[in-house]
Amino acid sequence: MLRISDLHLSLGRTKLLHGLDLDAHPGEITAILGPNGSGKSTLLRACAGELPYTGSIRLQGHEIAQTAPWRLAALRGVLEQSPSVAFPFTLRELVQLGLHAGIEAEQDEIVIAALAEVGLAGMADRPIHALSGGQQARAHLARVRAQIWRAQSHSGPRWLLLDEPMASLDIGHQMALVAILRRFAAEGGGVVTVMHDLNLSAQIADRMVLMAKGKVVASGPPRAVMRDEILSAVYGCPLRVGVSPATLPWLVPAFV
């Protein structure tokens, strides 16, 4: 599991996270939500081993700050909020980047399967710069999936840490991504994803974590987090929660 306790993080003189506690479990989708600037990306980057922190972040028992990059790379894949590529790699080359040195034998199969999963198999030899924004986002997702292709390894569950993977996808590809994440979780992997869409996360997440000003203000199953008073306070506007056709919480804008 991913266990975060008493996490403090500052960049330069700015304190960004103030004593954060959080557990995420394999086999589940954990959605991290909160207003712009609340620290979601910062939290995810800390979990990815990118930022120095105090307190503890343990992924499958490994303290992130003390684990070598190659070991972490076998354990979890990370999708950044806005990935960029300096040179015009083809999609095939891009997805190969994610592959670990150890699994050369089935490399080509995984590359094609990962591209097919996001609906880009027909563009494998196209340079990434010749793709639309959403297509580029899907190509990066394929790279991360190729790195963490199987949800489990011999040493336990593996993880996907995703920062707003849905942000530039149309509704069809959002649903396709939901299917990918659900399958990954069903196979025993862990998914931690930053999202902005409260309704979508209420439908797909096993657990929602609501952040504000560098702290967790609410967490638990969607029913526990999707509450009028919590959401209205955190987002600073009147919000009302109803019930979706699937009997899950469903946001009704207050101006309706």
Place this chain on the structure above:
Amino acid sequence: MAMASLDLMARPERMRGGLRPALIALLMLASILSVTTGAAGVSLAHVTADWITGKEIGLRERVVLFDIRLPRLAMAVMVGAALAVAGAVMQGLFRNPLADPGIVGVGAGAGLGAVASIVLGGMLPGALAATLGPHLVPVAAFLGAWAATLLLYRVASRAGRTSVATLLLAGIAMAAMAGALTGVLTYLADDQQLRDLTFWGMGSLAGASWSKLAVATGLIVPALILAPQLARGLNALALGEAAAAHMGTDVERLKRHCVLAVAALAGASVALAGGIGFVGIVVPHLLRLIAGPDHRRLLVDSALLGAALLVLADLIARLIVSPAEMPIGIVTAILGAPVFLWILLQRRSFGSL
């Protein structure tokens, strides 16, 4: 696969497949041309004919071929490969197709070292000057290149992390500083020294010898062999340091190795051949256009194309004002500068690409 071939935007695979053999053929062709052409009027055909018919090869022919043209060819191959690979590594490290080894202070440091040795060499104690002899300038250039690179790396590193942006900016400051010191030395120089240092700055492969080559080989060959090991890391680094680390790259180690490789490759070539520009930028860029940016191909192909182009440039330098010869740096600049401009214009039309 059938689907992929229908994609009009796809980069054609066949261009990449034929590239490596074509580069090898080009290098071989250039080498044969280089060995058989020259002011002395010794042709390989004659010598080979003599050799096959069992006739004794004349002393003059032997000297021209084995002591002048072959070491010169070897030097052009080595320096061309080293400069092109150093360029490719720099561009990967800085995630910018216009970066060149000059950025890490190699050129400025080497220039200062060389000029200092030309101008102040006479003040060295007799014994040291005698030991170094004709190697004084290359050794000083090499030490200058390394001193500049190591200093720059120290400046840009804090708590085990190296900032590539600081490296770039400090490199500019360092080049200005070295340029000013070089200016002071130039001001102090007498007429003969002025001539020497001006020609050093324009680069030359004249005076190549097996002994000079042996020393530089010890640096360039290992670095050329090790450079392809950086390919995976450089590919990952194209996505930025954070993403490269996410994919398992030890980014700090990678950066350290890149700077070391560039200092060895560019430092040794600049020491051997003086200032030769544009090879490091033009060669990798042409190859990226043809076969894409994958460093697993790019680093090896750069070595081949860089070697071939420098052999050809040297040929032009020797022929164009024969029996004298033009400094090779002028030839690479005349050919390379327009290509460089073309790259810039092309980048503009492609936006961020």
